[in-house]
Amino acid sequence: MLLKTSVVILTVALFSISESGFVDNLPKCNLKDDVCLRDLYEGVIRDIGKTGIPDLRIPPVDPIRLKNVTVSVLNIVNITLIEGVAKGIKDCVFEKFSFNLTEERGHQENTCDITIKGRYKLESASPLVQTLLGGTTVRGEGNGKVKIEKLHLTFDFPIFAQKRSDGEIYMTCLYDLIKYQYKIGGVTSFFADNIMLGDQEISNALIPMLNENSRFVMSAFGQPFIDKAMKEFYFKFAGNFFDAVPAKFYILDDLTPFARP
Template sequence: MIVKNFAVLFTFTFFVFSDTAFVDLPKCKLDNFECMRGLYESVIHGIGKTGIPELKIPPVDPIKLTNVTVNVLGLVNITMVDGVAKGVKDCIFEQFRVNITEERGHQENTCDISIKGHYKIESASPLLEALLQGNAISGEGNGKIKIEKLHLKFDFPFYAQKRDDGEIYMKCIYDLIKYDYEIRGKVGFFADNLYLGNQEISETIMTMLNENWQFVMSSFGQPFVDKGVELYFKFAGYFFDSVPARNYILDDLTPYARP
């Protein structure tokens, strides 16, 4: 979710003391962007496959997907009934910077992402069925999508939040995240048991998708990336929502803190 090229790598050391967990991390000044990049990278890579059970932080790789549905242009619903997304822990983090006075942050990373599992697809539009001469698109079986070198740019609002426990946390406002992406590698698709009416069309459709993946992603890929970004920040945010900023930030955040 590859980082061997970077000179600075951070590692997690987890200690359990009484009923609480303490996370020992290198500390950064907010204006030291290289340190902040490495810190964020270490958070994602360190949680990795294990998470931090003591803080009730789940793993970020693989991410378990259960009944996650994406609607594509109002035409079909694609549901990952039971699957996993892999690759987050090996992402390359090129940039991570924050401005505490403006309460804005920016990050860029590149990831190889794969999603596979038990899928279900069904028509969501009578118009589509009419165009297909009354035939519905349906399917339920094994599916996989692999995206190579997915480059993501995020701009996100955040603030220093002082909570009732007296600690200050870095709180990201996930609903207001703006992002852009480009695929610098290629995309591969696989699915079986895909039908148009009573006709099995898996091989035909997969050939078409894989030969025209650039058009497919530019035309229909946005809902999938939207869902992926939502899940990525949901899991990455667990750490910053759970660990007081004093454990990894050197600056005094008191002047900036608000409820």
């Protein structure tokens, strides 16, 4: 019993040291110092990208483990990543990151090289597809991979200072209201095996065609995938950081005049 109690006490102590060490070593920025804010956020993602901070409930962001993630493309094809990983988030280059608490707005721009791979499943029960293909269905289940180079993302988001019940002021972001745009500046490449058109395996014919027309494919069909990634994974990390760490650990300004109750 004494041994178990000692282990629990030691574990709590180590978590406390870990949390304290993380927040105490964050660089502190003035609200108008956009370069410092950019470097701060980029550094946070790089430093904890692989490990996260369990005691602050901040998960790893690189790689992101994906399981049973389904995307519907134009209500024609459903693609599910049964199990896989997304890599590259921690190496994103941040060009801009800023807050304007008077207007309660934030702005962010970054460029990433992202690779997603794993086991996939593809299904299409769309009458349109069956009409176009003479009743033949498209399906697939196997290994897939997408690599996107120089994915440039621009975000505008509502953010405000808020004093919470613990007496601390936090930065609160309304993630459902984030607006973003994306542009692909590099090459996008696809790989998938075991794609079936009726009883015929068409992967070897289809994938080269997709790669040759990758810009058109991403501009026409990429939005649902980017939406899913942003809303469920990227925004979740930002939320975990801002919700867990009081602003005093990384903002030098007195936020009291800006703080909402």
